[in-house]
Amino acid sequence: MNPQQPIKVLLIDNHPLVLDGLKALLETYSHVEVVGTAGLARAGLEVALRTQPDVVLMDINMPQVNGIDAIELFQQQLPGIRVLMLSMHDSREYISTSVLRGARGYILKDVSTEEIVAAIEAVARGETYFSSGVSDVLMERKPDENATPLTIREQEVLRLLAAGQSNRDIGQALGISAATVETHRKNLKKKLGIATTAGLTRYVIEHGLN
Structure with missing residues (x-):
C-alpha cells in the first residue's frame, strides 16, 4: 500500500x-x-x-x-x-x-x-x-519461556496450521507426509504448552510468525 x-x-x-x-x-x-x-x-x-x-x-x-x-x-x-x-x-x-x-x-x-x-x-x-x-x-495459558526453541520446520508447520491448512495440505506444501505433520502438530502443542489450534494461532500472531 x-x-x-x-x-x-x-x-x-x-x-x-x-x-x-x-x-x-x-x-x-x-x-x-x-x-x-x-x-x-x-x-x-x-x-x-x-x-x-x-x-x-x-x-x-x-x-x-x-x-x-x-x-x-x-x-x-x-x-x-x-x-x-x-x-x-x-x-x-x-x-x-x-x-x-x-x-x-x-x-x-x-x-x-x-x-x-x-x-x-x-x-x-x-x-x-x-x-x-x-x-x-x-488469551490462554502462556507457553513455557524455558521451552526448547522451535525448529525452522516446526515454524513452517505452525504458520500453515494457523492459516487453517489441513495435515494433507501442509504435507504437500512442505514435501512431507500427513502423518509427519500430525507428529509436528502434537510436538508443537506439547512444546508450547498449548492445547488448541486457536491457541497455536494466537502464538503465531503474538510472536510475529504469520
Whole structure:
C-alpha cells in the first residue's frame, strides 16, 4: 500500500443503518476511502473484484453466506486480501475460527470509531489487530519461556496450521507426509504448552510468525 494514497475500504454488513453509519463516520477521515458497500458477502466479493480494496471490513452474521465462510471466498478470488471482522459477538469460537480462516483482525461493534480506524490502519499495513475484549478471549495459558526453541520446520508447520491448512495440505506444501505433520502438530502443542489450534494461532500472531 502506498502511504501517500488513502486506504481503500470495502464495507459489508446486511444492516443498512450500520452500513450507512459506518460509511459516514469513515468518510470523515481523509486517509480512508470507502470504495464500496454491500449487504451480502457475494455482492461484496463482486465489488471487491471491481474496486480492489486494501481492507474489507465485514460483519459475521449475514444471510446466504456468513462472514466467516466469506473469508475463504475472498482469499480464493483475491489472494492476500486483508479482511477485518466487525462483530457484536465476542465468543472464542467466532474469533478463533475467523483467524483460522484468514482474518487479519477482529473488533467488536461497541468500540469507538477511532479504534475502528486504528484497526483499519494496522491491517492495511499488514499487521493484525484485535480489540481489547477480543484479546482477552483469545488469551490462554502462556507457553513455557524455558521451552526448547522451535525448529525452522516446526515454524513452517505452525504458520500453515494457523492459516487453517489441513495435515494433507501442509504435507504437500512442505514435501512431507500427513502423518509427519500430525507428529509436528502434537510436538508443537506439547512444546508450547498449548492445547488448541486457536491457541497455536494466537502464538503465531503474538510472536510475529504469520
